[in-house]
Amino acid sequence: MRITEVECYRVAVPGPNPPFVWRDGLPGSWPDGEGAVLRICTDEGAEGVAFAARKGAIIENVVDRLLRQELIGEDPLNREWLWHRVWELDRIEEMPLYLLGLVDVALWDLAAKAAGLPVWQLLGGYRTSIPAQASTVTFSTVEEYLDVADQVRELGYTSIKLHAWGDWRRDADLCVRLREHVGDDFPLAYDGSAGFDLVDAIRLGHVLSEADYLWYEEPMREFSVTAHQWLAQKVSVPLLVAETSDGAHMNTADFIAAGAATGGVRTSTELRGGFTGAMRTAHLADAYRLRAEVHGPIIPHQHLCMAIPNTTYYESLITSNPVRREDCVDAAGLVHAPTAPGVGLPAGLDYPAALKQHI
Numbered sequence: 258m259r260i261t262e263v264e265c266y267r268v269a270v271p272g273p274n275p276p277f278v279w280r281d282g283l284p285g286s287w288p289d290g291e292g293a294v295l296r297i298c299t300d301e302g303a304e305g306v307a308f309a310a311r312k313g314a315i316i317e318n319v320v321d322r323l324l325r326q327e328l329i330g331e332d333p334l335n336r337e338w339l340w341h342r343v344w345e346l347d348r349i350e351e352m353p354l355y356l357l358g359l360v361d362v363a364l365w366d367l368a369a370k371a372a373g374l375p376v377w378q379l380l381g382g383y384r385t386s387i388p389a390q391a392s393t394v395t396f397s398t399v400e401e402y403l404d405v406a407d408q409v410r411e412l413g414y415t416s417i418k419l420h421a422w423g424d425w426r427r428d429a430d431l432c433v434r435l436r437e438h439v440g441d442d443f444p445l446a447y448d449g450s451a452g453f454d455l456v457d458a459i460r461l462g463h464v465l466s467e468a469d470y471l472w473y474e475e476p477m478r479e480f481s482v483t484a485h486q487w488l489a490q491k492v493s494v495p496l497l498v499a500e501t502s503d504g505a506h507m508n509t510a511d512f513i514a515a516g517a518a519t520g521g522v523r524t525s526t527e528l529r530g531g532f533t534g535a536m537r538t539a540h541l542a543d544a545y546r547l548r549a550e551v552h553g554p555i556i557p558h559q560h561l562c563m564a565i566p567n568t569t570y571y572e573s574l575i576t577s578n579p580v581r582r583e584d585c586v587d588a589a590g591l592v593h594a595p596t597a598p599g600v601g602l603p604a605g606l607d608y609p610a611a612l613k614q615h616i
Contacts, residue, residue, distance in 0.1 A: 258299050258300065258301045258303060258332060258333060258334065259299060259300050259330055259331065259332060259333075260297055260298070260299055260328045260329055260330065260331050260332075260333050261298055261299055261300050261329065262296070262297070262298035262329075263295070263296070263297055263298075263320060263324065263325040263328050263329060264295070264296040264298070264612075265293055265294070265295055265296075265316060265317045265320040265321070266293065266294045266296065266608070266609050266611070266612045267291050267292070267293050267313040267314070267317055268291065268292050268293060268294055268308075268313065268606055268607070268608060268609070269289070269290075269291060269606070269607055270289070270290050270291060270292040270310050270311070270606065271289050272286055272287050272288045272289045272290065273286045273287075273576055275576075275577055276288075277394040277395070277576045277577065278394065278395050279394065279395050279420060279450060280395055280420065280421065280422055280423030280450050280452050281422055281423045281424065281452075282423060282452065283423075283450065286394075286576070287311065290311060290313075291311075291312075291313035291314065292308065292309050292310040292311055292312075292313050292316075293308075293309050293312075293313040293316040293317060294306055294307070294308050294309075294602065294608065294612060295307045295308075295309075295316070295320065295359050295360065295363050296363070296612065296615065297328065297333060297360075297363045297364065297367055299333055299367070303333070303367050303368075303370065303371045304367060304370070304615055305333070305363040305364055305365070305366035305367025305368070305370065305599070306363055306366055306599075306600075306602060306612075306615070306616060307359045307360070307362035307363035307366060307600070308556075308602050308603060309355055309356070309359055310555075310603075311355070312353065312355070312356075315353065315356070316356060316359065319350070319352060319356060323346060323350060324343075324346075324360060327339075327342055327343075327346065328360065333364050333367050333368070334364075334368060336361060336364045336365065336368070336533060337533070339360060339361070339364060340360075340361050340530065340531070340533045340534070343357060343360055343361070343530070344357070344530070354501070354503060354527070354528045355527045355528065357505075357530045357531070357534075358526050358527060358528075358529065358530045358531030358532070358533075358534060358535075359531070360531070361526075361530060361531025361532055361533050361534070362526055362531045362532060362557055362600060365379065365380075365531070365532045365533075365600065366599040366600040367599075369598055369599045369600070370598045370599040372598070373598050374598055375560065375594065375595045375596060375597060375598060375599065375600075376532065376557070376560045376564075376595075376599060376600050377559075377560040377561070377562075377563035377564045377594055377595065380532060380536060380560065380561075380564035381564055382563055382564060382594070383563060383564055383565065383566045384562075384563055384566075384594070385563065385593060385594040386591045386592065386593045386594065387562045387563070387568070387569075387570065387571050387591065387592055388414075388415050388416065388569070388570055388571070388590055388591060388592075389414055389570065389571045389572075389573040389583070389585075389586040389590055389591065389592050390414070390415075390416040390417070390418050390444075390446070390570035390571065390572055390573060391409040391414040391416065391417045391418070391573055391575050391580075392417075392418040392420070392448070392554075392572045392573060392574050392575060393405060393417065393418065393419055393420050393575050394420055394574065394575065394576050395420050395421060395422060396578060399430065399431050399434050399435075401578060402419070402421075402431060402435060403434070403435065403438050404578065405575065405578050405580055406435060406438060406439060408578075408579065408580040409575060409580055410439070410443075412580060412582045412586075412588075412590070413582070413586070413587065413588050413589050413590035413591075414573070414582075414586070414590045415443075415444070415590045416443070416444040416445070416446070416471070416570055417435070417439070417443070417444075417445055417446070418445070418446040418447065418448055418474070418572070419431065419432065419435065419445070419446070419447045419448065420448050420450055421447070423449070423450065423452035423453075425453060425457040425458075425460050425461040428447070428449075428461060429460075429461055429464040429465075432445075432447055432461075432464060432465060432468050432470065433464065433467075433468055436468040436469070436470075441469065444471050445468070445469075445470050445471060446470055446471040446472045446473075446474065446497075447465055447470050447472075447473055447474065448474040448475055449461070449473070449474065449475055449476040449477070450475060451475050451476070451477055451478045451479070451501070452476075453476050453477055454477065455477065455484050455487060455488060458476040458477055458488050459488060459491045459492060461473075461476070462476065462488060462491065462492030462494050463492055465492070465494040466492055466493040466494040470494055471495070471520070472494070472495045472496065472497040472520035472521070472550075473492070473494045473495065473496050473497065473520065474496075474497040474498075474500070474520075474523070475497070475498065475500050475501070475523075476488065476496070479498065479499060479500070479501055479502040479512075480502075482511050482512055482515050482517060483515070485498055485512060485515070485517035486515040486516055486517045488517070489516055489517045489518075489519050490516075494520075495519045495520025495521070496517060496518065496519045496520050497518075497520045497521050497522070497523060497548075497550060498512045498517055498518050498520075498522055498523070499512045499518065499522040499523055499538075500522075500523035500525075500528065500552055501528055505529045505530045505534035505537060505538060506529070506534065506537040506538045506541045509522050509538050509541060509542075510541060513541070513542070513545055513547065518542070518545075518547055520548070521542060521547045521548030521549060521550055521567075522538060522541075522542050522547065522548075522549055522550075523549070523550055523551075523552045524538040524539050524542075524549045524550070524551055524552065524561070524565070524568075525551060525552040525553055525558060525561070526555075526557040526558065526561065527552075527553065527555070527557075528552065532557065532560075532561070535551075535561055535565075536561075536564070536565070539561075539565040539567060539568070542567060543566070543567045547567070548567050548568060548569060549565055549567050549568055550568050550569065550570065550572075551565065551568050551570075551571065551572065552572060553572055553574075554571070554572055554573050554574045554583060555603075556595070556600060556601045556602070556603060557600055558571065558572070559571065559585060559592055559594070559595055560594075560595060560600060562592065563594045563595075571585075571586075571592040573585075573586050573592075602616055
């Protein structure tokens with residue numbers, strides 16, 4: 258089997274409605290924009306697709322200028338070889354992180370469809386359902402967060418992760434008050450969205466330790482492994498790290514070796530080079546008996562959650578108040594394994610007619 262066509266379709270992607278905000282200093286939710294679908298075809302009729310929700314023009318440019326010529330004529334089942342080729346090309350191209358895994362996701366989709374299996378089973382199935390963690394955007398007041406917490410619990414969610422304001426004192430007050438509100442037995446986590454320097458990260462970390470939070474995620478930009486090592490030495494709350502650091506499992510290994518990943522690491526198809534890089538990261542963490550928590554609410558991550566034994570939650574983003582439960586989460590707060598062959602594309606997008614007949 259050989260790859261005969263590599264096509265890129267730009268797709269209109271509406272922004273969230275209503276829009277939402279992140280911490281101080283970061284832009285809010287994206288406006289209406291343009292993503293892309295990559296389609297890889299073969300001489301035996303097998304096809305694979307992958308979706309990126311943003312930067313459609315950039316993706317189309319890289320596909321036209323670089324990736325198509327690398328893929329045509331190759332065996333699509335040689336995913337390892339092609340994964341390494343993309344990283345080799347990145348040496349000169351410096352591709353955006355979300356683009357590094359697009360080819361890999363399409364190739365896994367192709368192989369799974371050819372096998373008649375959902376990707377999670379081809380990866381090696383571990384479970385058929387997983388609890389969803391309600392991951393908030395940034396709301397206006399402590400009182401609003403407490404209201405949102407009550408709503409998500411009524412909707413079946415069994416854990417909450419906070420994204421707050423990026424002010425360590427204000428965030429600390431929120432974290433303590435939410436713990437008091439939900440009680441000692443309800444699992445809570447906190448994501449700093451890289452908002453702090455080391456001094457303030459330590460201050461907030463002490464508060465999270467006292468409030469018994471599951472983990473302290475991305476407290477600082479992940480450029481300095483040493484800073485995270487020093488933070489881990491100062492606070493007892495588990496640190497969840499290496500979400501956005503470049504280099505997939507290679508860079509993640511440095512966080513682990515430094516003793517900075519006391520709560521585990523993040524893994525994803527978007528930021529770890531597709532399914533191949535995500536699974537490498539998960540297996541690396543498992544070798545050290547660490548967790549590899551899957552980052553973000555997209556369809557490929559439903560598959561990852563079913564295939565990775567050392568992950569505990571599917572991250573389900575809560576973007577509005579009143580709260581709307583994500584479609585894939587049931588009334589018991591569980592996400593169930595996809596059943597259709599391949600990966601699957603997001604529903605509700607206006608895919609080009611030339612693509613619709615193939616998906």
